[in-house]
Amino acid sequence: MTTELPYAADAEVSLSYDELEVLRLQYEKELSLAHVTVQTKFNYAWGLVKSPLRDHQVEGVKLLQDLYRSEPSRRRECLYYLALGHYKMGNFDEAKKFNALLLDKEPTNMQAISLAQLIDKGVAKEGYIGMALVGGAAAVGTIVLASLIRRATRK
Amino acid sequence: MSEDKPSSSNQDRRRNARANLDPLITDTPPATTSYRASSSTSKLELVQKALLAPFHRRNGSTRILQDLAPVIMTPKMINSASTVSSRPRAVADSTITRSKMDFATLGRAPLRLGMGSRRITSRDLEIVEATEQLLQSEVPEPDGVASNVSLLRGFNATIPSAEQSRSRRRQMRSVEAPHIGLKKLGMNARGLLTDEEDHEGQSVASEDDVVLVPRLDVTTRKGKKRGRESLSATKLLGKDELTRQRKEIVRDKENLHVRRSLINSEITEITHKIEALDDIRAKLERDLLKLQEDELELDDELEGVKERLEFEQTSSRRSSSANALQIPQSSRRRKGPAFLPSEHDELPPGIAFMTLESHSTPITALDFSEPYGTLVSASQEDNQPRVWDLFSGSEIGRLRGHTGTVKCVQVEDQVCLTGSEDGTVRVWDLRKVDIEDANGWDEGEIVSLSDVSEEGEGDEERPNGIRSAEQNNKVNANDPCARVLEGHTKAVTTLFFEDECLVTGASDKTLRQWDLNTGQCVMTMDILWAISHASTAVPGSGLPNGLFAGAAASVGTFAVPTPPAADGSWDMYEDYVGGVQFWGYGLVSGSGDGAVRMWDMRTGQAHRTLMGHTAPVTCLQFDEIHIASGSLDKTIRIWDLRTGGVFETLKYDHAVTALQFDTRKVVAATGENGIKIYNRTSMQHSTLLTNGHTSPVERLRYMDRYLVSGGRDTTVKIWSL
Numbered sequence A: 001m002t003t004e005l006p007y008a009a010d011a012e013v014s015l016s017y018d019e020l021e022v023l024r025l026q027y028e029k030e031l032s033l034a035h036v037t038v039q040t041k042f043n044y045a046w047g048l049v050k051s052p053l054r055d056h057q058v059e060g061v062k063l064l065q066d067l068y069r070s071e072p073s074r075r076r077e078c079l080y081y082l083a084l085g086h087y088k089m090g091n092f093d094e095a096k097k098f099n100a101l102l103l104d105k106e107p108t109n110m111q112a113i114s115l116a117q118l119i120d121k122g123v124a125k126e127g128y129i130g131m132a133l134v135g136g137a138a139a140v141g142t143i144v145l146a147s148l149i150r151r152a153t154r155k
Numbered sequence B: 001m002s003e004d005k006p007s008s009s010n011q012d013r014r015r016n017a018r019a020n021l022d023p024l025i026t027d028t029p030p031a032t033t034s035y036r037a038s039s040s041t042s043k044l045e046l047v048q049k050a051l052l053a054p055f056h057r058r059n060g061s062t063r064i065l066q067d068l069a070p071v072i073m074t075p076k077m078i079n080s081a082s083t084v085s086s087r088p089r090a091v092a093d094s095t096i097t098r099s100k101m102d103f104a105t106l107g108r109a110p111l112r113l114g115m116g117s118r119r120i121t122s123r124d125l126e127i128v129e130a131t132e133q134l135l136q137s138e139v140p141e142p143d144g145v146a147s148n149v150s151l152l153r154g155f156n157a158t159i160p161s162a163e164q165s166r167s168r169r170r171q172m173r174s175v176e177a178p179h180i181g182l183k184k185l186g187m188n189a190r191g192l193l194t195d196e197e198d199h200e201g202q203s204v205a206s207e208d209d210v211v212l213v214p215r216l217d218v219t220t221r222k223g224k225k226r227g228r229e230s231l232s233a234t235k236l237l238g239k240d241e242l243t244r245q246r247k248e249i250v251r252d253k254e255n256l257h258v259r260r261s262l263i264n265s266e267i268t269e270i271t272h273k274i275e276a277l278d279d280i281r282a283k284l285e286r287d288l289l290k291l292q293e294d295e296l297e298l299d300d301e302l303e304g305v306k307e308r309l310e311f312e313q314t315s316s317r318r319s320s321s322a323n324a325l326q327i328p329q330s331s332r333r334r335k336g337p338a339f340l341p342s343e344h345d346e347l348p349p350g351i352a353f354m355t356l357e358s359h360s361t362p363i364t365a366l367d368f369s370e371p372y373g374t375l376v377s378a379s380q381e382d383n384q385p386r387v388w389d390l391f392s393g394s395e396i397g398r399l400r401g402h403t404g405t406v407k408c409v410q411v412e413d414q415v416c417l418t419g420s421e422d423g424t425v426r427v428w429d430l431r432k433v434d435i436e437d438a439n440g441w442d443e444g445e446i447v448s449l450s451d452v453s454e455e456g457e458g459d460e461e462r463p464n465g466i467r468s469a470e471q472n473n474k475v476n477a478n479d480p481c482a483r484v485l486e487g488h489t490k491a492v493t494t495l496f497f498e499d500e501c502l503v504t505g506a507s508d509k510t511l512r513q514w515d516l517n518t519g520q521c522v523m524t525m526d527i528l529w530a531i532s533h534a535s536t537a538v539p540g541s542g543l544p545n546g547l548f549a550g551a552a553a554s555v556g557t558f559a560v561p562t563p564p565a566a567d568g569s570w571d572m573y574e575d576y577v578g579g580v581q582f583w584g585y586g587l588v589s590g591s592g593d594g595a596v597r598m599w600d601m602r603t604g605q606a607h608r609t610l611m612g613h614t615a616p617v618t619c620l621q622f623d624e625i626h627i628a629s630g631s632l633d634k635t636i637r638i639w640d641l642r643t644g645g646v647f648e649t650l651k652y653d654h655a656v657t658a659l660q661f662d663t664r665k666v667v668a669a670t671g672e673n674g675i676k677i678y679n680r681t682s683m684q685h686s687t688l689l690t691n692g693h694t695s696p697v698e699r700l701r702y703m704d705r706y707l708v709s710g711g712r713d714t715t716v717k718i719w720s721l
Helices: A008-012 A016-030 A038-050 A054-070 A071-090 A092-105 A109-153 B011-033 B043-049 B060-069 B076-084 B104-116 B124-137 B151-158 B160-173 B183-189 B204-212 B213-218 B237-317 B342-346 B430-435 B449-455 B469-474 B526-530
Strands: B351-357 B365-370 B374-379 B386-391 B396-397 B406-414 B415-420 B425-431 B481-486 B492-498 B501-506 B509-517 B521-527 B577-583 B585-590 B594-599 B603-610 B617-622 B626-632 B634-638 B646-651 B658-662 B666-668 B675-679 B683-689 B697-703 B706-711 B715-720
Touching: A008 A038, A008 A071, A008 A109, A016 A038, A038 A054, A038 A071, A038 B151, A038 B237, A054 A071, A054 B124, A071 A109, A071 B124, A071 B151, A092 B124, A092 B585, B043 B365, B060 B365, B151 B237, B151 B521, B160 B237, B237 B683, B365 B697, B365 B706, B365 B715, B374 B406, B374 B415, B374 B501, B374 B706, B396 B430, B406 B585, B415 B501, B425 B430, B481 B594, B501 B577, B501 B585, B509 B585, B521 B526, B526 B675, B577 B626, B585 B617, B585 B626, B617 B658, B626 B658, B658 B697, B666 B706
Parallel strands: B365 B406, B406 B492, B492 B577, B577 B617
Antiparallel strands: B351 B715, B365 B374, B374 B386, B386 B396, B406 B415, B415 B425, B425 B481, B492 B501, B501 B509, B509 B521, B577 B585, B585 B594, B594 B603, B617 B626, B626 B634, B634 B646, B658 B666, B666 B675, B675 B683, B697 B706, B706 B715
16 A cells, blocks of 8 residues: 655745744644644654755654654654655665665555655765765875976976 | 865766766666665775775774764764774675765765854754664554555645635635724724724725714715625626635545544544553552551551560560469450461462361361461360361360360460350360370260279369369369359350450350459340340440341240351351450440440440341451451441441351451451452452362451361361461
8 A cells, every 4th residue: 555655846845934833833832731643743843854954854854753653553654754854964874774664665656766766866966076076186186296296306 | 175176177077977877877776675685786886995995994983973973074084083993894795884985975075064064963863873773663554544644644634724725715705895994893892992093994085984983984984885785796706716716625625534534543542541541540549559458567567566575575574384374465456467487478378278177067166376376176066176286287185074065265375265055164274285195085975983083094184074163173283174164054155355354155145254363253244134225325326126036036045047158058046145355344245136235344234236237246356446247147347446337348148157357358257168358458359269168167267377267068277368
């Protein structure tokens, strides 16, 4: 059975500040009553994850982790959301782990598959940057070495 | 800094690398499915490994740091860390988890450094640390609400923007109408001052009106009358708008449905939680009761220790005289725990671990001096109660002397008193019983004097065949029977003694008080007299004529049929006085008219009668606070000693024949094979059955955790409580 999940693009669209405020107030009100419903927690967490601020994303992922721990029936969905959260934050390793677990359970889930592809793209992109850095460092090294040698031979 | 470097010279490299890697990207999705098991090495990773081989030597700590804080652990730092404390690690399997020092990590560094260097907070670490643990927990199939309503659906149903379409539709329906001043009306209705500045939407023409007479504004406006036109006629919404609204409404209804199912699931969850909490609360309340019981036990122990303290102090002063028969302090009122052999603790509770078989008729009376001490038991149609050593479980001897069934026994250390159907009470010295010879006297026989002389061992007991007071003093020095008390005309059915004072109850419907030093009857209390004179003497008691049919024959023989016991047997109950106990000068008796009477032994008058039982009282005990009486009406009543009110009534299935109680429990013999125990703190009943009697239990007595019971199956069983 495939769970209904949003595509990763949905995570890039953030809620307005007011909406997030409302969700936050709702969450905190229920906190003060000492019983937070699953839906409220998820709403707030999802709103946080969608936000562009890294702090919010971290908070959102933490709430999602709480949900994961406390609600076994919701774990499968949480896997996806956790993967998405980590992907947004740039923790590709964790994102990959969660997503892989989800794909184990639901190999045909479209959103999970597309998220896997996105994660791999992200990893590769960073790889390029890293490679570029190494190349740059090597280039600098050779230039410095060359100038040293030239200086030495000249003298 | 390093970001500027890889400028043009590296663009080509990047492009080439990307071209190489494009096919790889499409390859990786299938690889992810077998992600964990395989060690899939993509070309990129191979290049990484080749270039960065020196950086792969790292021990555990640097790897962890690298995992968590890539911005801190720049390549330089990692290198230095690894060289300082490096231990080559055997490279195992899966790639990404292992080699952290790859291009991706390097690529992260500039990004991190570039974008407003944000500190790694503890929350970040928390999240990453938690992943490992989370991944290990099981992911079950979603069921119930979770499968019906996904989180996302719930999100869309409950976020504030879900309400937007509704408010938008409402706005669509708002009609442009001339200003009516509703807000002012509303505020006036609530008693608030209207804001004078509120002139929005008012035409200039009516301003004068507003200043002078605000309320009449509505009715006096000119030229703006709308007439009878309906508000909705002015608005044209259009087909598109309407279809859109229809769709929105349908979606809103679905949202409502979603929210309803969410709330229902929350309600069931909370119900479960409440049930679980209720269970916990019940368990805690039971624990509280247990603590209460323990406290009562400790109180008793404290009493016992105090008494022991006094006892040991006085015994050190007192000179011990072995020959004189001393009557020790009554064990009936002793509360503290008894001295038991250490092995007794190893006994599992609630089982009969010893059985004494010697009698051939149902047991009628029993008592023992202390746990593992001496037991005296008597049975029907047997004039000779048996004396047992409870330590070994063997019979020591018999008490010969009575000429009728022994109906009641009390043992205090070495002194034993028995009352029998022959109307006499005998005082025995149990120390002399084991001097008894092995010449088997037949039970119940009255041996004539001539036979005694023929045996000629010199330490035989002489039977008291002749009932005269003088004979008592002529007994042999080694005769266990120290004294015979005569006075009652009918069977002595119950007795109680303490120190020097003895009270007996007999079927001649009298109670007699005796002095054990002199052997004389000090006072006789006539129950019938008390019954007939009850109306004058007793304030606040029940009707003096609370007599029932069976005992209405207060003249003549008292005989009441007992209700059948568990095995169906019954007989005629003829003991008029079922139980007596006294303390100081206060005496309590239970009699055949079902009344529990409290007497003052100084005056001999019954000053209070407790009515309630509807059948003869068979057994009785009291302590400082309560009186417990059991009767043939199948109940045990617990009365308040001071006020005479009933605290509790315990109902059983058959007639109660024996009871004993303390602050925590009531132990009763109720015409069944099992012994009934009632826990007074938790109000629970339980039964002792293991290795128990095979016929109804008749008598019982316990001290601390040691219980002795005798039943109709002619056996005496010893239990551990």
